[in-house]
């Protein structure tokens with residue numbers, strides 16, 4: 189008890205900046221409504237829990253939302269990426285070019301296929317998307333696909349990547365984990381529908397979440413049929429078909445996976461989907477406000493333009509600071525101001541599991557990984573907490589400038 193009191197005193201700093209008197213601000217926060225809980229409860233009461241009518245309904249709704257022919261619900265975006273790579277023909281000995289700054293799943297899914305993920309540079313501090321020129325330079329005889337990650341919901345340079353993929357006969361896969369409803373600036377077509385297949389995530393910190401879940405979107409009938417079959421052990425009929433008497437048995441036509449979503453998750457997603465656009469509109473408003481305020485804070489740089497914000501799903505509020513001050517600033521924000529931040533993402537090349545796989549230098553990825561800081565953002569963050577975050581960033585950087593913030 190005494191120890192806890194001492195610790196909060198030590199972390200509190202000056203009374204004006206005390207974290208003790210202020211609520212902590214998490215980097216993300218999920219808020220569900222009663223209707224969401226009811227939808228899940230009704231599903232549990234229905235007695236049908238595995239893939240069935242609610243999955244079918246959610247797939248139809250999400251396909252309509254994206255304006256794409258097929259939506260195949262999966263257990264995660266990682267599963268959807270694996271299925272997308274397989275559908276693109278990626279196999280043992282092949283290579284898939286992915287950005288060096290992304291969640292590890294983008295690269296790991298290539299390894300699931302027996303392929304080698306080839307890490308490419310990002311454009312730089314101003315845009316954390318994969319660099320098309322570097323992609324082209326890394327294409328070799330074994331390259332089968334390129335994966336464009338729409339980092340934080342901001343469109344990767346899809347036009348240039350499509351051109352390159354066409355020229356070299358490669359499949360373009362989109363990792364759209366962060367980008368439901370986002371578009372290329374000035375275009376109507378939604379991210380995740382622009383390549384052979386797009387993978388969406390409904391993991392709990394995502395823009396529309398259900399705990400664990402994903403979805404593969406595609407306009408290609410064969411890719412959709414492949415994904416539907418392989419997500420459920422490549423069985424020719426499903427439990428729901430047999431339950432309804434539509435089938436008596438099944439054949440297994442390949443080695444598939446259990447990548448199924450279940451009914452309670454689909455019910456939760458269907459209940460939340462109608463609020464997706466208004467949630468994103470509020471994320472955009474908050475992002476513009478953050479940017480207007482942070483532009484005035486010396487030492488903070490902001491990737492992307494305001495025009496790009498308007499087309500983005502604004503999954504996170506990304507900023508960059510001098511690499512030397514990034515971690516001390518994060519510590520100050522957490523300990524003194526009660527503000528949680530994250531890094532989106534470390535450079536994949538620096539993970540133990542990937543560092544042995546010589547990829548050549550990736551200086552832009554390394555710099556981004558050392559300078560990026562992700563600030564709290566969620567639709568119910570509100571202006572007051574946002575202002576608290578910006579003031580804390582300013583105060584933290586000033587303190588570090590004075591040299592009193594280092595421990």
Ligand SMILES: Cc1ncc(COP(=O)(O)O)c(C=O)c1O
Pocket residue numbers: 263264265266267290291293294337363365366388389390391401402
């Ligand atoms: C860019 C990116 N790709 C893929 C994934 C994997 O998503 P899931 O957790 O649904 O497998 C994530 C999740 O954080 C992600 O951020």
